Amino acid sequence: MARKREETPRRTTSFSALKSCSALNDLVLGGEEPPISRYELLSRLPGREPQILELLDLLGPVNSPMLPLFLYGDASTGKTSSILQIFRYLKRPFIYSSCRTCYTPGLLFGSILNQLLLHRRNAGNGYMSAKRCERPADFINFLRDGVTKLINCLGGNTSKLDSNKLGSGTQGRMIYFIFDSMELVRKWVKHSEITSMLFKLNEILKMPEVGFIFISNSSLDNYHLNTGFVEPVPVHFPGYTVQDVTIILKQDPPNQNPLYQTFLKDAGVVSSFFKVTRRVDELPKAFTSLFQKYCEPLRDMGLVPTGFKEQKQYLYQQFRHRISPALNEIFKVPSFPNTLESEANEVTTKRKSPDAEAIEFHMPVSTKLLLISSYLASWNPAADDGPLFNSVGDGENRKRKRKVSEISKLKKENAEQKLIMKGPGTFSLERMLAIFQCVTVAKSFENAEQVEDENVLGRAEVGEADVLLQLSTLCNANFISKSGSCPLEGSTRYRCVVSEEFVMQVAKTVPFPLLRYLRKT
Structure with missing residues (x-):
């Protein structure tokens, strides 16, 4: 009886390890799905082939240590999409946190620790986080412990368990941390302390199995805090060209209509709007209403799109005078309509x-x-x-002044x-x-x-x-x-x-x- 009581905790420990390690697929984009090919990776991200190839070289082979990376460029230039698709291609586990949704240090620390400890908030645990952490020092201690356990689960301890049940979608025992929208940290209270700590994580942990990737809209020059951290390797994402934007818009499933592709190519809307904004996330919304106006002559006359040159010229002649007003109607600063x-x-x-x-x-x-x-x-x-x-x-505060003299x-x-x-x-x-x-x-x-x-x-x-x-x-x-x-x-x-x-x-x-x-x- 005594021996049975001693064996029970051992079986429970093995089951817990198996259960936690089977959840490792949550850290891999795509889970147990087959990885995408190199051709699919490059074709899904037009205009970003040089940056993708550079990132693949910097990430290196499986289980190779890496220096921290700093991806920067203007908004909507494919930084986040590129790095996420790269990890889907490599099938490597990573932890992603955005400083836009995690807008306080506590939320940022909690999001990272929940993913690191494979913790899901649900009704059973009262939607509580795995660890309550507000101070950077506590976060570093929790992070070191969690990384050590996860690396053991990825490497040494996993060899004792069934490889078919144990994170079959993961490759290697490296764990990567991705911090997105780093420029927003500068708006936080004590932002210099948080920024310095994040950039120093690689030196503090001193774990070759851990990699750090930072994404920002501003360059690295804006983060010089005179704290002596080793600068990460910068990777610049330039703005898209007109050809790149056209290809990106055509790739969306709703936009694969031949008439819509003619609208993008022959109506000149991309080049016109490109002078105002290069935000790929704003252009589809602008083109949705314009495309309906572009098709109005066909609906009014009951015509069927044929793709003939004469029909394209007719549609363009009826549509071109609507481009300039659309530039003023769509791209506005914060406004309050419906009044x-x-x-x-x-x-x-x-x-x-x-x-x-x-x-x-x-x-x-x-x-x-x-x-x-x-x-x-x-x-x-x-x-x-x-x-x-x-x-x-x-x-109006300027009106509440003392009465000035005639000399003044x-x-x-x-x-x-x-x-x-x-x-x-x-x-x-x-x-x-x-x-x-x-x-x-x-x-x-x-x-x-x-x-x-x-x-x-x-x-x-x-x-x-x-x-x-x-x-x-x-x-x-x-x-x-x-x-x-x-x-x-x-x-x-x-x-x-x-x-x-x-x-x-x-x-x-x-x-x-x-x-x-x-x-x-």
Whole structure:
């Protein structure tokens, strides 16, 4: 009887190991499905073959140690998709956590530890995490223990169990940690401590079986914290070309209609929208409504798509005048639709002068706000940026001032006259982008005050256009001029050269309270 009591815990331990190791397929993308081929990997990610081949070389063969990797590039350039598909191709276990969904250190630590310990939150455990962890020091201790157990499960202990039941989809005993949206960590409290700890994990753990991959929209230069960590190997993801975007859009199953492919190729929509944004995640939504308008002549006349050249030319002639208005309707900064005032604005827009209607017709709202930001940067002193935008949406604070004397008024008028005689000043790109962000948020607050229904706020659609492309467009249109680079800063400076009447007219069409933020008035 004594021997039986001693054997029972041993059988339980073996069963627990088998149960936990069989869950290792959860750490492999695709589970027990057969791995994709190299051709499928490259064909699923158009325009990313150089980056994929470079990452495969850096990851190396099975069970080979690696240096930390840093994948960076603009938003929607295929960084996350590429690395996830690579791991699906390699069939290697990894732990993925996004700093966008895990927006606090506690959520980030909990997400990593739950995956590492093969813990699933459900009703049985009260949807509790495996470990409650808030401090980086505790996280490192839990991480080291969990990694050691998982490596043993992947390697030494697994040889004693049935290989057919034990994580048959996994290859090797390496475990990889992927941290996505690293640029958002800089908005956290004590972000420098968290960022430094994450970049130092490879040196702290000192485990050759562990690899770290960081994904960010900003370059590695923005993470220099003077903490002495070894820099990861950078891998840059450039923006897509027009040809790449066209291939990506054609690959989606709903877009494999021959007429839709003709719409992308012959209607010129990709090249037109490419000047405004290169976000692949925004373009399909924009093209859905445009494609319906593209097919209207066929539905109205009861025609069947034939693919003939004459029909393509007819459809393009009927459709081309709708591209420019769509650029202004779709790519907007945060707005709050479905209000009575928006309908009133549409009525009053039709009664405006031809010049104002032309501005509304050809310039997206985000470009208007960028032009307003450049005008504020040219005419406002840099020292006034903080007081003006310190409390967004609270520009009326400037009215609650003590009554100034006549001498102060005279000095202010003289200063304003000197400023007008001097003309617009130059500004750096960083300052204009900071003002643009504040102006965008200020406009959101203005709209939020007019909306009483909170559900409307939740349904607000947000489109993020490429600001640098819009800046280049404004420079080509001679609204903004480039000045010589500053000898101290070494960066290009800009100057807004539009008149006050013009920018006031633009501000009214947004609408944006420009006078509230303009110092010289």
